[in-house]
Amino acid sequence: MDISRFHAAFFEESREGLQAMEAGLLRLESAEPDLDTINVVFRAAHSIKGGAATFGFRAVTDLTHLLETLLDEARAGTRQLDAPAVDALLEAVDVLGSLLQVAEHGGDIDGAALSHVQASLQALLDGTPAAVAGAGGNTAADAAPESWRIAFAPEPSLFMSGNDPLRIFRDLAEHGALDANVDDARLPPFSELDPFEAHLAWDLMLPGSVPRAAIEDAFAWVEDQCALQVEAVGAPAATPTPVSASADEAMPAAAAAADSARQSEQDSSIRVAVSKVDSLINLVGELVITQAMLTQRAEDLDPVAHESLLSGLAQLERNTRDLQEAVMSVRMLPVEFAFSRFPRMVRDLAARLDKKVRLRTSGEATELDKGVIEKIVDPLVHLVRNAIDHGLEPPAERRAAGKDETGTVTLNATHQGGHIVIEVGDDGRGMDRDRILAKAAERGLQVPDNPTDAQVWDLVFQPGFSTADALTDVSGRGVGMDVVKSNILALGGAVEVRSTRGAGSTVVVRLPLTLAILDGMSVAVGEEVFIVPLNMVIESLQPEAGQIRTIAGDTRVLRMRDDYVPLVNLREQFRLPSAGTTSGNPIAVVVEADGRRMALEVDDLLGQQQVVVKNLETNYRRIPGVSGATILGDGRVALIVDAGSLGSTLTLPAAA
Incomplete structure (x- = not known):
């Protein structure tokens, strides 16, 4: 029998086992010995060992055997898992992860790291085990x-x-x-x-x-x-x-x-390939489009003569909406999948920086699309690292300020409407407004007169901006926060900072629940329809002739109250044919992208609707100013406007 076809399941389960081992060991380090937790870690190691032995992954088998022996002594109550033992076990988990990576994808085993961790575990086993009170039987x-x-x-x-x-x-x-x-x-x-x-x-x-x-x-x-x-x-x-x-x-x-x-x-869960889920979501999207087509075609029917048909279409619309929501929920995962990697990271980083840090998380059960979770992890890592390195003071400084010498970093997730809000906070020194403004002046950044706190805090997202006095391998090189913001904006999200001097800072990240469905405003430009993401729209208005000016030869701007924003004509931007004579003034849709505002000139507003997003680059090619496409109820393709890339070619003033 060819057992290689079971490899994928083994590696997936092993990754889950590694996460369980790491989480359990961190719990053992921060609390009294808990036999249930020790059993969880032991069973995870035992499961990985058994699978590795079956598939012939000898290096994995040998290492997990040492892990298993040490954990078995702890289960029996004859060994205490003190700080050095937990350190050695966590290091072994890291090496075990790299061995599984090599077994899955190929490559060379890091022999030095493997030998070091095996020697550490063997040294613990060769030492005199200490009895653990209450951890085992009599x-x-x-x-x-x-x-x-x-x-x-x-x-x-x-x-x-x-x-x-x-x-x-x-x-x-x-x-x-x-x-x-x-x-x-x-x-x-x-x-x-x-x-x-x-x-x-x-x-x-x-x-x-x-x-x-x-x-x-x-x-x-x-x-x-x-x-x-x-x-x-x-x-x-x-x-x-x-x-x-x-x-x-x-x-x-x-x-x-x-x-x-x-x-x-078995009934409580089932392991399904992501490709199958994505295929199902795509088919449901096609069904939604077909249902919208039928509804639009039926708008001109006599409601009396075709009462039963229209009633059936209304029922189809309700069922389709319910089906769409149910299928989309299949891709939803608890945000705990992102939060679970931070306890270990916080522990190791605090040790490197000689700081005392506790991590508090809440809202781990809040669900988010799998694709969004995968893309938000790296920005969250940057934010947590910055909170520990820049935000939290060393223990001596905290004691001098009358604070607990152990600083607190918080991760909180909540649902707000159709979005998820993730807050990364700390109770550290807070941001120094004067220092940030001085650095901005030093780098020649444009800052409004009498800027608000929000405008000052937003400066930290400028490329290369840093207030650190010394460069470290953790942070201080001015690389990270600008990437954080650009990655979040690419997900259709937003980020803001709140800070109080001496009390700490909080970075608030707002994300859409899914990338497959978009709330948008449909606008008409001649015979074409475009979708503007609703989360980018600030307002729409019909400007008077005196509100539109031309500067620098060909750049048009729109005067909005006491500010000017660039005015982009979507007809010219996408080289659409002239519509000839049009009655009335054009409509301006004001949007904010990458922290800057611009106005999109369109012919008409058609309304708001949820659309199924299609990847245009995969199905056609990349088009500047377009992030995707959707299919309307009448079968036409509508492009989704990417205001961010449109704005990158313009000199835009900062958002007020």
Whole structure:
């Protein structure tokens, strides 16, 4: 059997296991030893080890074996996972991740890093383990018994999953002479035997010099496909420990209960390729377009003569909207997927900068489109790093200011309307308004007279802007905040800063819930229809002739109250044919892109609508000033205006 087809599932599950291990180890470091958490970390390591052994990834298997041995001692209560042990385990998790990366994509193993972490783990194992109070059982109960009695009754469907009881018995026999007796209580008449089902149960005896964990490991492959009981025989105060349902219970009932539990777990989630979800979303988008076409074609029908048809179309519209929302929710993931990487990053960065930092997160269950989550991680990393490096003071400075020497960085996510708002805050020194203005003057940046705080804070997003006195490998090179803003704007989002001197700063990121659907304003330019993203629109107006001026020869500007903004004629921008004589004045749609405002000159406003975004670059080619396209109800293609790229060719004044 070609098992390489299972590689993708193994690597995906291993990545989840690595995240669980890292999160568990960080919890162990920040709290009292918790047996449940230790078990979570152990099971993750054990699962990775088993899969790696199956696929022949020897380096992964060897490293996880050391991890597993150390964690097993912690599970048994004979080793304390102190700070040095957690440091070594976290380093091992990092190296394990790189080994899995090499196994998945190829490349060379970093032998020096692997040898270093193996030596660190082995040094811990060779040292004298310390007992952990409250982390394990009592000494008498942990003493080696004379033997182990194992009652093993597999579910009938065991063979269907590719598992083999004889393989388990061979593993157990490596630990000593295994005595096996067959329990044939479930054996049906010969004529009813199914060669693909496991009908027998077993009663096994194994010498007591074997750790209980080794026995449990042998059955780890089938722990949810059997009724299993491991009992110490001849040990002081020995009590049976059911790993699954008791083998003494009626086997059909036990098997049914185990099957029900597993079925419930399987029903709770399903692993589906992202490409399949995207294909489904695309098909639903086409359905939405078709439904809009039918609705538009039916507008001229007699409502009395075609009452039933129009009623059916109205029902179709409601069902299509519900289907669209349901399918879009499939791509929604909790923002915890982005937040989960920060505890480790904060821990390591605080140690490098010799600062004390606590991380507080909230709103992790808030859901966001998978594509948005993947693209927002890097900007959030920049913001958290800046909060720790620039925002938080060293412990001595915080104590002198009457603060807790441990600074706090907060990550908070909430839903607001059709957007998600992520706030990255700190309780540090806050921004220095005078220092920022001085740096802006030094670099020759244009700053309005008597700028507001918001305008001053916005200067930190200028390319290359930095107030750091010294360059470090963490920050201070003026690279990062401008990238943060451009990446967020590229997602159709917005970013702003709030800061109070001495109390800290908060960066507020507002993002659309999904990139597949867009709230837009449809505008007409001659015979063509364009979509302007609604989150960019500030206002629309019909300017008087005196409000439009021409400067520098050919640059037209629109006077808005006490400010001037460039006026871009979309007809000229996209080289559309002249419409001849038009009645009335054109309409200006004022938009803000990349922190700057401009006005788009159009012929008419058609209304607001949700549109399904199509990637124009993938289906055609890249067009300057266009971010995508959609299909209207009448079948026409409407281009989605990219005001940001339009503005990049103009000299735009800063937004007021």
